[in-house]
Amino acid sequence: MILSTEKTALANTEFLEETLEGLKQEPKRMYSKYFYDETGDVIFQQIMNMEEYYLTNAEMEIMKHQANHIADVLSDNNAGFDLIELGAGDATKSIHLLKALIDKKLDFKYFPIDISEHVIAELEQSLPAELPALNFQGLIGDYFKMLKKETAISDRKKVVLFMGANIGNMDVQEAQTFCMGLKHLLSPNDILIIGFDLKKNPRKILEAYNDKAGITSSFNLNLLSRINRELDGDFDVNAFEHYASYNPENGACKSYLISLQNQTVNIGSEEFNFSKDEYILMEISQKYSKQEIEELANASGFKVVKYFTDEQHYFVDAVWKVA
Secondary structure, eight states: OOOOHHHHHHHHHHHHHHHHHHHTSSSEEOOGGGGOSHHHHHHHHHHHTOSSOHHHHHHHHHHHHHHHHHHHHHTGGGOOEEEEEETOTTOTTHHHHHHHHHHTTOOEEEEEEESOHHHHHHHHHHHHHHOTTOOBOOEESOHHHHHHHHHHHOOSEEEEEEOTTGGGGSOHHHHHHHHHHHHHHSOTTOEEEEEEEBOOOHHHHHHHTSOTTOHHHHHHHHHHHHHHHHSOBOOOGGGEEEEEEEETTTTEEEEEEEESSOEEEEETTEEEEEOTTOEEEEEEEEOBOHHHHHHHHHHHTEEEEEEEEOTTSSEEEEEEEEO
């Protein structure tokens, strides 16, 4: 699939505007959704395969062994529905649910949404080969814009899939705003299946974001390289260093890039000064207790229907219904 010139220009404009906006804040920050260019997609696949990154295996265990039970929850009254996955990635986890739904002969259409053109192009190649019976349509762009587009395509019941602890890329208030935004686009009895990384031993969590091989570091630094490539930036990638921290009290795991020297960075006509040891907040990975998940659901206009958890209780895929 090739994006039109207009869509490409719009995506680049949003990338530039949000990058400049973030770097003008105090403290400076960037937006993790822009990690995922073609290079970032490859690095993130490496992260998901890391021994330290327990999240992938935990949620994969849920999908491999409980997909049939999740499908049973969705098969209420055998009514047709649209399965909309926000941030579909390579669908290696959700494909187990897709297979279960097909095996049960449920009437559904799959709409994978991703900001990455590369990801959707890969799915359009791989899914027909692996699941020839699957009815699907890929959508490229912002989650809410594409969800609105999907609702214009179809008025069937919606089941929104938001896996991989992507909700953790927001702080708690941002997560509530996001979930309320989803609820606003859904109808009564529509379903949201949402993945949460649960609070656990702090060392276990921190190791997942500070791996010995430095893969997470390269993932963060790639965003600086992407800015150089696409936004006329001149970051010296070697002048920044990855740093991760985890606060077990509030559940916030944060990744930063630390400036190793006093330096000036240009992005187009804009200039940004960095002091030695100044940081850029790159990403938050929020962890939750089940009580906090309940509170978030209730505050956002949902009710919790069921939890699906791995054996070690590292991760949970929660089924919410619009209240």
